[in-house]
Amino acid sequence: MTRTNETRQPPVGQAEPRPGMSRPAVVVHGVHKSYRSGTLDTPVLRGVDLVIETDQLSVLSGPSGSGKTTLLNLIGCIDRPDRGDLTVLGRQVGALNDNQLSDFRRDHIGFVFQNFNLLPVLTAYENVEYPLLLAGVPTDERKRRVKAALDQVGLAAQLRHYPSQLSGGQRQRVAIARAFVKAPALILADEPTANLDSENGAAIVALMRTLQRQHNVAFVISSHDPQLKAHADRVYPIRDGRLLPPEATPVRAEIAAPSLV
Amino acid sequence: MFSLNSLALPLRNVMRNRRRTLVTLITLIVGEIALLIFGGYANAVVDGMQTGIVQQIGHLQIQRKNYFLLGTGSPMDYGIADYRKVIAAVEADPQLKNMVKVTTPLLQLQGIAGDFNRGVSRTVAGYGYVAADQNRMREWNEYRFPIEPKKIALPEGQSDVVSLGIGVARTLRLCDALTVPNCPKGEVADKNPGGKAMPDDIGALTELEAASPNLPASDGQPRLDVLAATANGAPNVINARVAAAESLGVKEIDDSYMAMPLEMAQQLVYGRDTPQVTSIVLQLRSTADIDTVRARLTRIIQDHGWDLEVLDYRTLFPAYDQTRGLFASIFGFILLLIGTIVLFSVANTMSTVVMERTVEIGTLRSMGMRRAGIARQFLSEGLIIGTLGTVLGCGLAVLCALAINSAGFTWTPPNSIEKIPLVVHMFNTPDLIVGSVAALLLLAAISSLLPAYRAARIPVVEALRHV
Numbered sequence: 001m002t003r004t005n006e007t008r009q010p011p012v013g014q015a016e017p018r019p020g021m022s023r024p025a026v027v028v029h030g031v032h033k034s035y036r037s038g039t040l041d042t043p044v045l046r047g048v049d050l051v052i053e054t055d056q057l058s059v060l061s062g063p064s065g066s067g068k069t070t071l072l073n074l075i076g077c078i079d080r081p082d083r084g085d086l087t088v089l090g091r092q093v094g095a096l097n098d099n100q101l102s103d104f105r106r107d108h109i110g111f112v113f114q115n116f117n118l119l120p121v122l123t124a125y126e127n128v129e130y131p132l133l134l135a136g137v138p139t140d141e142r143k144r145r146v147k148a149a150l151d152q153v154g155l156a157a158q159l160r161h162y163p164s165q166l167s168g169g170q171r172q173r174v175a176i177a178r179a180f181v182k183a184p185a186l187i188l189a190d191e192p193t194a195n196l197d198s199e200n201g202a203a204i205v206a207l208m209r210t211l212q213r214q215h216n217v218a219f220v221i222s223s224h225d226p227q228l229k230a231h232a233d234r235v236y237p238i239r240d241g242r243l244l245p246p247e248a249t250p251v252r253a254e255i256a257a258p259s260l261v
Numbered sequence: 262m263f264s265l266n267s268l269a270l271p272l273r274n275v276m277r278n279r280r281r282t283l284v285t286l287i288t289l290i291v292g293e294i295a296l297l298i299f300g301g302y303a304n305a306v307v308d309g310m311q312t313g314i315v316q317q318i319g320h321l322q323i324q325r326k327n328y329f330l331l332g333t334g335s336p337m338d339y340g341i342a343d344y345r346k347v348i349a350a351v352e353a354d355p356q357l358k359n360m361v362k363v364t365t366p367l368l369q370l371q372g373i374a375g376d377f378n379r380g381v382s383r384t385v386a387g388y389g390y391v392a393a394d395q396n397r398m399r400e401w402n403e404y405r406f407p408i409e410p411k412k413i414a415l416p417e418g419q420s421d422v423v424s425l426g427i428g429v430a431r432t433l434r435l436c437d438a439l440t441v442p443n444c445p446k447g448e449v450a451d452k453n454p455g456g457k458a459m460p461d462d463i464g465a466l467t468e469l470e471a472a473s474p475n476l477p478a479s480d481g482q483p484r485l486d487v488l489a490a491t492a493n494g495a496p497n498v499i500n501a502r503v504a505a506a507e508s509l510g511v512k513e514i515d516d517s518y519m520a521m522p523l524e525m526a527q528q529l530v531y532g533r534d535t536p537q538v539t540s541i542v543l544q545l546r547s548t549a550d551i552d553t554v555r556a557r558l559t560r561i562i563q564d565h566g567w568d569l570e571v572l573d574y575r576t577l578f579p580a581y582d583q584t585r586g587l588f589a590s591i592f593g594f595i596l597l598l599i600g601t602i603v604l605f606s607v608a609n610t611m612s613t614v615v616m617e618r619t620v621e622i623g624t625l626r627s628m629g630m631r632r633a634g635i636a637r638q639f640l641s642e643g644l645i646i647g648t649l650g651t652v653l654g655c656g657l658a659v660l661c662a663l664a665i666n667s668a669g670f671t672w673t674p675p676n677s678i679e680k681i682p683l684v685v686h687m688f689n690t691p692d693l694i695v696g697s698v699a700a701l702l703l704l705a706a707i708s709s710l711l712p713a714y715r716a717a718r719i720p721v722v723e724a725l726r727h728v
């Protein structure tokens with residue numbers, strides 16, 4: 001895989017100089033987004049301003065159709081706004097072309113999906129290994145990091161299982177390990193617990209909280225799961241494509257993450 | 262043991278939907294087999310034709326300029342007088358020595374053969390041969406056909422003897438004497454009891470020239486009179502024994518063929534003048550050397566200032582290239598049909614694959630795979646299917662070919678009356694295998710190109726929303 005040197009950054013985070021603590025992970029400014037189907041123009045985001053700090057677990061919450069996924073996609077650099085500015089990890093992403101955006105995601109952003117989105121033909125180990133392959137991490141380093149990541153999500157014994165041989169909760173753990181393994185500066189999760197029962201959901205929430213703390217990563221989750229809101233450092237409520245004033249989450253300091261791993 | 266390489270993912274994806282992959286593979290396999298078996302059969306037919314031609318007329322012939330176009334009817338005007346010098350020059354050439362197997366003179370003439378006492382005669386195409394050389398030429402079998410060399414009917418080392426095509430033998434009513442097959446019974450030999458088939462003056466000539474009258478020889482061999490126009494225009498007659506009748510495989514040739522020793526032919530055409538020939542026939546060890554040998558011969562002819570030209574068997578026997586062309590166009594048609602089926606089959610499979618894996622495309626893109634990476638994934642899958650199909654097809658085609666070649670089938674080619682072995686030639690040149698594999702692989706690649714391109718263009722967000 002060839003990369004333009006212009007956007008080439010140290011592939012994975014740990015040795016890389018993090019954007020300074022003072023600098024926010026994401027700055028969204030005056031962002032508009034609407035979907036066109038035929039002549040019909042459906043505005044989904046109508047002027048969103050948002051600052052997401054690094055080292056925080058932030059939750060975008062709101063009713064179905066309010067635009068959470070749309071906003072998350074913009075932050076994750078897999079979609080572009082119609083209007084407005086987006087600065088992700090200090091980078092004006094509006095100026096990047098498709099390849100540069102791809103490389104930026106590869107090097108700095110991890111995703112967790114509602115439907116897990118594991119590659120069915122790869123084992124748990126290989127699924128976690130894949131982002132490191134994309135980033136060109138050498139074999140030994142890869143091995144070490146994949147094992148550590150699977151260890152951290154409690155799946156050291158299921159390395160060779162294919163997704164079809166894992167439970168929903170286990171699949172989401174693999175997906176979380178896959179997002180964390182490259183030590184990105186920003187991780188995005190769209191309704192990561194929506195396809196899990198409450199018990200598994202709770203475990204996943206706790207796991208994400210723990211890992212977020214361990215890795216000091218900016219973690220943005222869209223959800224209407226109240227458990228998640230309870231664990232969040234910040235909650236950003238969205239209604240009809242607009243952000244309401246942030247909800248204070250006074251409980252967050254008091255809630256200790258259940259130790260899972 | 263854990264590590265993935267870049268082919269692992271496409272390979273596993275190909276194996277994921279085994280049934281669909283198998284159906285696509287079968288299209289490719291059957292297509293490849295069809296191309297190779299038909300191509301191999303066409304090769305064998307053309308090789309067989311070449312073998313037959315080269316055995317009879319050699320690879321190259323040295324002739325007087327324009328003999329081939331203008332002079333075949335008048336060997337007296339287009340003879341090569343110093344043919345012995347030409348043959349000596351060819352045989353002495355160090356470069357030609359290793360490539361040329363036989364160099365032999367040939368005198369072609371038009372004549373009339375008949376038993377004028379019995380009132381039968383017909384025109385013949387006479388060939389003055391060196392029988393031993395002709396027999397060596399019949400051994401040529403570069404393509405290793407499972408056949409034994411057949412000697413010509415003209416005996417070696419005898420001067421007063423001829424052999425006939427079986428058609429000539431029939432019309433001269435020599436069926437019983439020469440044991441010719443397919444002779445209608447009850448046909449009377451002489452429908453002109455008066456022996457009026459021959460003008461009296463020529464009959465008189467016969468009696469003057471003939472060494473012995475037309476009585477059955479002591480060994481029971483029939484005799485014939487052979488008449489030809491001499492170089493100075495007067496007819497010349499020789500009385501000769503008939504050794505045998507043979508089939509040359511083509512009825513038109515069998516109906517006019519007469520072989521005789523070179524000396525007899527020379528005596529018929531040139532009488533007591535300097536004996537000449539119409540062609541010097543060269544047979545090469547390998548057809549591949551033909552251009553080298555031709556160039557060298559042309560050089561030698563130029564250096565000596567001879568008024569000669571070199572013609573190859575393809576010019577001398579135009580049906581060879583026509584047959585090749587016919588098979589090439591049939592092969593092209595089959596390739597077109599198979600190519601179309603392969604194109605649509607692979608394209609359909611790859612489009613379905615892209616559809617089914619749209620979410621996966623979105624996932625890979627969100628992980629940072631570039632568009633080109635996505636395209637490469639699907640292109641690789643198409644190429645893997647193409648490679649598997651063509652390689653398996655090749656393997657099976659080779660097995661089929663071995664089975665056909667050892668089954669001992671025979672067939673009768675068009676324009677021929679002789680059965681020849683039915684075989685498939687796939688390996689004489691790599692062209693067929695390499696060409697058909699390359700063509701189908703290229704088609705598999707082309708048909709994966711569009712689906713792969715479309716996969717790469719799907720916006721990430723839409724790919725992820727796909728259900």
Ligand SMILES: Nc1ncnc2c1ncn2[C@@H]1O[C@H](COP(=O)(O)OP(=O)(O)OP(=O)(O)O)[C@@H](O)[C@H]1O
Nearest residue numbers: 035036037042044063064065066067068069070071
């Ligand atoms: N590709 C699209 N084309 C047209 N409309 C779309 C598209 N994507 C989203 N929408 C519309 O945009 C609105 C916001 O969608 P979005 O997915 O951002 O909501 P959400 O807050 O994530 O909802 P949910 O909680 O159900 O996931 C919805 O009304 C949806 O129908």
Ligand SMILES: [Mg+2]
Nearest residue numbers: 068069070190
């Ligand atoms: Mg959503």
